Amino acid sequence: MIKRSFLGLVKPRLQYNLVPDSVQELPVPKKVTLLLKVSQNGGPPSTLKVGDAVKTGQRLSASPESAEYVISSVTGTISALAPHVGTLAQKYSAITIDAGGQDNWDDQFKNEPTLDTAMKFFEYAPGNPSFKAFSDPEKTIRTIVINGMDQDLLLTVNQYVVQNEAAAVKSGVQALKKITGANRIVITVPENLVQQATTTGAEVKPVSDTYPNSLPHMVMKDLLGQVVLAGDTVEDTETVFMSAEAVAAIGTAFSASRPSVTKVLTVVGKDGTTRNVRARIGTRIGDILQACDISLSDRDRVILGGPMRGVATYSEDLPVEPGTDGIVVQDEADSAQVTDYPCVNCGECIRICPVKIPVNMLVRFLEARLYEDARNMYDLDCCIECGLCSYVCLSRIPIFQYIKLGKYELSLMETAEAANE
Ligand code: SF4
Ligand code: SF4
Numbered sequence: 014m015i016k017r018s019f020l021g022l023v024k025p026r027l028q029y030n031l032v033p034d035s036v037q038e039l040p041v042p043k044k045v046t047l048l049l050k051v052s053q054n055g056g057p058p059s060t061l062k063v064g065d066a067v068k069t070g071q072r073l074s075a076s077p078e079s080a081e082y083v084i085s086s087v088t089g090t091i092s093a094l095a096p097h098v099g100t101l102a103q104k105y106s107a108i109t110i111d112a113g114g115q116d117n118w119d120d121q122f123k124n125e126p127t128l129d130t131a132m133k134f135f136e137y138a139p140g141n142p143s144f145k146a147f148s149d150p151e152k153t154i155r156t157i158v159i160n161g162m163d164q165d166l167l168l169t170v171n172q173y174v175v176q177n178e179a180a181a182v183k184s185g186v187q188a189l190k191k192i193t194g195a196n197r198i199v200i201t202v203p204e205n206l207v208q209q210a211t212t213t214g215a216e217v218k219p220v221s222d223t224y225p226n227s228l229p230h231m232v233m234k235d236l237l238g239q240v241v242l243a244g245d246t247v248e249d250t251e252t253v254f255m256s257a258e259a260v261a262a263i264g265t266a267f268s269a270s271r272p273s274v275t276k277v278l279t280v281v282g283k284d285g286t287t288r289n290v291r292a293r294i295g296t297r298i299g300d301i302l303q304a305c306d307i308s309l310s311d312r313d314r315v316i317l318g319g320p321m322r323g324v325a326t327y328s329e330d331l332p333v334e335p336g337t338d339g340i341v342v343q344d345e346a347d348s349a350q351v352t353d354y355p356c357v358n359c360g361e362c363i364r365i366c367p368v369k370i371p372v373n374m375l376v377r378f379l380e381a382r383l384y385e386d387a388r389n390m391y392d393l394d395c396c397i398e399c400g401l402c403s404y405v406c407l408s409r410i411p412i413f414q415y416i417k418l419g420k421y422e423l424s425l426m427e428t429a430e431a432a433n434e
Contacts, residue, residue: 027224027401029162031203033169033176034289036277039304041112045295046332047083048097048105051075058094058106065091067110070271071119072133075106084137085119086274086293087112100324101421110295124270126191134266139276139294140171140259141336146248147193154253156237157195159186161202161210161257162220162227165319168279168339171257173289175206175213182213182257184264189255200257201232224321225367225399229254244394256338276333280305281320281341283313292333298340299329307342314348316341321400322413354408362402362412368395372402372412379415384422393419 049058058075067073067085074082093109123130131144146152159182161175175182186198200215203222210217218236220227226235229247232254233239239250247254262273277291280301292301298315302308309315309329316323317331319339362372375391378384387393396416403413 027166028222029203029224029227030167030169030287031172031205031222033173034279034287036173036177036289036291037304039290039292039296039301041087041116041293042296042300044089044092044109044111044297045085045087045293046297046330047073047085047108047110047295048099048332048334049073049075049083049108050081051104051106058108061091061094061108063091063094067091068119069116069274070122072121073108080132082133082137083108084134084272084274084294085110086295088115088117089113101417118271122266122271124267126188126267128192131192131263134272135259135263137294137335138259138262138266138273139335140256140262141334142255142259142263143253144192146253152248153251154193154195154248156197156199156252157189157193158229158232158237158252158254159198159200159213159215159257159260160227160229160232160254161200161206163279163319163338164227164256165322165339166224167281167287167341168319169287169289170277170279170338172203172206173277174257174261175200175202175209178261179209179212181261181264181268182215184268185260185262186214186264188263188267189260193253195253199237201227201236225397225401228397228399230397231367243392276335276337278333278337279339280307281339282307283342283344283347294335295332297329298326298331298333301333301340302329302342309342310344312345314343314345316343321404322398350409351411351414352409354410356410357408359407361405361407365401365405367399367401368392368397370395370402376402376410376412376415379412379419380410382422384419384426387419388423393423396420 069088071085072082089110089112092111095107097105097107135142146154161171163171198215199218200210201218201220202210204219230241233241241247266272275291276294279287279289281287314325316325317337320341356373358373366372370392375387378387400413
């Protein structure tokens with residue numbers, strides 16, 4: 014365990030944590046909740062009902078033809094099905110399963126490294142790998158980049174995996190070659206993990222230890238020599254990113270003949286202490302905190318993800334999802350407060366922005382809900398969502414949240430326009 018300061022009264026060093034903690038294995042919880050995405054017009058799952066028995070590793074979806082699914086992380090009985098609205102109004106069906114003790118593994122998983130297997134079982138694997146680009150006839154993907162460096166300060170999930178599970182990453186690399194046909198697989202790691210990364214069979218690219226150099230747009234520019242244009246995704250440059258944890262999970266699935274149902278996450282306590290735990294996907298956040306001896310008080314802040322890019326949550330009843338790399342707990346005194354004070358044009362945000370966006374102007378248009386102007390005149394689409402502008406803002410304007418809301422509102426407008434064409 015290490016002790017570091019993070020957002021709050023004491024400013025953090027903007028260097029990644031390069032010392033992965035060992036992993037504490039948590040017991041199987043009494044119940045898990047799995048969040049199954051539903052479309053905006055979708056109803057409750059028609060194929061699932063309270064009282065259904067489920068096995069560990071079983072694929073659960075809203076209907077036989079639905080592309081969205083979750084993988085049960087326990088053996089037990091469905092005890093509740095409820096609607097849930099997540100970040101940016103994403104709708105889910107929350108499937109709660111009471112665990113019944115021993116794991117009884119489902120046998121649907123086929124030990125064949127094909128795109129069909131990947132689409133059916135790995136989109137809910139830890140680390141949330143996505144294979145959709147490989148099945149899109151309008152996209153060509155030639156390169157897979159495995160991120161062995163974590164995506165936020167303090168987190169060490171992927172570094173832990175490279176350091177301790179390089180053999181599983183190697184199996185995952187071999188499986189990915191068969192599944193995707195990608196002719197180049199690269200792994201990015203900090204200098205101290207180059208030796209372990211070399212054993213994975215991927216092309217190793219060391220990444221600097223300064224935030225936000227491990228974010229995909231930065232890796233593309235600094236390590237692969239390709240600039241992702243404004244409004245484009247990394248997939249438009251024929252590249253897909255996956256986390257080292259996701260690739261290790263794919264490798265392990267084929268060697269164990271069953272999908273992975275656990276997730277490693279870094280838990281950061283109120284004193285800045287970090288530790289890594291491995292829990293079943295769907296475990297309640299409150300259960301994780303209890304296992305780490307962290308108790309919450311009124312007005313404490315709980316962030317899912319890391320301190321720079323994570324999302325504050327309102328309930329410790331929310332579950333660990335496949336993409337939850339961290340839980341950060343801050344007490345009120347150490348929480349970065351936001352205000353509705355106006356911008357004072359100090360210029361700190363522009364100086365720190367890695368893509369040199371005129372953030373002071375951008376935020377004025379976002380606050381005024383002039384999203385299209387923010388995109389057309391002030392480079393909203395160039396933002397790589399690092400959160401540095403919010404961190405340095407003298408007026409404590411929640412710039413990062415305004416940016417995410419602006420992008421979301423624009424995506425809704427585009428969807429509506431496409432539906433009307
Ligand atoms: S989050 Fe802020 S600092 Fe980071 S790229 Fe976007 S505008 Fe720039
Ligand atoms: S850091 Fe905040 S106050 Fe300073 S120019 Fe940027 S938005 Fe304005």
